[in-house]
Amino acid sequence: MPLAKLPIPDLFAWMNKTERTFALGLEAERRAGRIVVWRFEAITLKLAFDTRYTPDFYVLYPSGNVVLYETKGFMRDDANVKIKVAARQFPEFCFVLVQKGVHMEVRP
Helix, strand or coil, X not given: CCHHHCCCCCCCCCCCHXXXXXXXXXXXXXXXXCCCEEEECCCCEEEECCEEECCCEEEECCCCCEEEEEEECCCCHHHHHHHHHHHHHXXXXXEEEXXXXXXXXXXX
């Protein structure tokens, strides 16, 4: 198939409405130069045997800081525990919970 005929991939196809809204904001920030790159569900952290946590968004800032964002319409107990455990075990990352436009840093 010629390159001109290839379909453009939908970067937001696998996201729910909350994630898609947040991703559109991240893309605007990237285009403005305020972030270097963002990725959706790009990394998985091993918390314990057979227990893993995949944050919704990986964001690299020009300062070199990496922030892992979790977007939730509502928070279940298991997700709440996982993000707190991840923040304790991986202090090299900043974890931020985003709920209905409110950003809250998660601290161990």
